[in-house]
Amino acid sequence: MNQRTPRRSLFAALAALAASALAYLQPARAHAGDAEACFTASEEGQRLRDEGQLREARARFISCGSAACPALVRSDCAGWLSDVTARLPTLILSAEDEQGQDVADVQVTVDGAPLAARLDGKAVEVDPGEHVLRFERAGSAPVALRLVVREGEKLRRISTRLVRSATPGGAAGAPREDRAASSPASALLLPIALGGVAAAGSVAYAALGLSARADADRLRTTCAPRCAEADVDAVRTKIVGANIAFGIGVAALGGAVAALLLRRADPAAPAAAAAVHVVPLPGGAAAALGARF
Structure with a gap:
């Protein structure tokens, strides 16, 4: 019994040392993984920015500007985030019914992707370039607006008029092409x-x-x-x-x-x-x- 005791003590000491080493290496590996993710987000953000996908680029720059990223990466991403935010266009969407009254229960998509679930008067962000906005409301014929959004354009007003659908049950058919009413001043x-x-x-x-x-x-x-x-x-x-x-x-x-x-x-x-x-x-x-x- 006395000879086995030193061996058990040695095994216990080695197990404790291995556990300590593993606990030390795990945060280091996690930190290395975070840094790699930060560099990846930084590179993807720059690529998306150069391709004109400013909304996606901004999301990447927000990610690589977090406190978990290295200081140098955070500094670069913060500058790129400020630049992209200034260049990102915004639209204020509105719609009227046949009586000229504002309506809010309207869904809007841009190039087939959701943009606004409801018209609440708040500005929405879109990438610069040519787009098709589709306004849809229950019981009304959908309206499609084609417009070119300019980089850095802020609070551009886009409005349309929705009329009752001619199809039974208000089924959505082919959208009516309409011109984009960019501003009441026009x-x-x-x-x-x-x-x-x-x-x-x-x-x-x-x-x-x-x-x-x-x-x-x-x-x-x-x-x-x-x-x-x-x-x-x-x-x-x-x-x-x-x-x-x-x-x-x-x-x-x-x-x-x-x-x-x-x-x-x-x-x-x-x-x-x-x-x-x-x-x-x-x-x-x-x-x-x-x-x-």
Whole structure:
């Protein structure tokens, strides 16, 4: 019994030493595995960034920027993450029903992949490039929008109108192709342009009218009734010009109001094309507004 005791003690000491060594090596192996994963995420993030897949690249840079990664890798990934975040475009999606009311229970996909399960007014991120957005709502015909998203473009507004499906039960058929309404400002280009013409016409009317009145008063006090014909014609020309400017201003103002009313009545309608026609008449002018909708 006494001879076996030293052997048992030796075996116990060796077992304890082996256990200690294994416990020491396991964290080292785990740490090496974490470092390798960090380097892999860093390399994949750079590749995805260069391919334009900024959303996936950002996820990789977040991974290799964690506290478990080496300091040098964390520093590089943090810089790349900031750059990719600044370049990543965002969209604000919205949809209306047939009455022009906002609807939220709409699902949106981008190139067939889920993008938004519901329209909550928050910005969503997409990669730069050409995409197809598909809006779907129960009971409505799906709508597909084609658009090109630019790198670094932030908070671009994309809206569409959903109409009731013509198929029984509201089954989703082929999507209606629609243009991307990037910004409400695009619908105001015509009213703004016509408003500018109206303002310019008013200024020209006032300037020419005041100048003609001043010249007429000067002729009355200096040479009337035997003033030179050229001086009288100059006054008449200014009066005609003032009348033409007034007619253009009134016609443009009416066109701007009409365009605003038409866009409000049907925001999905194509932009109206308008033209102002002015016909000089003896002692003045006649103006008319033509429009194609």
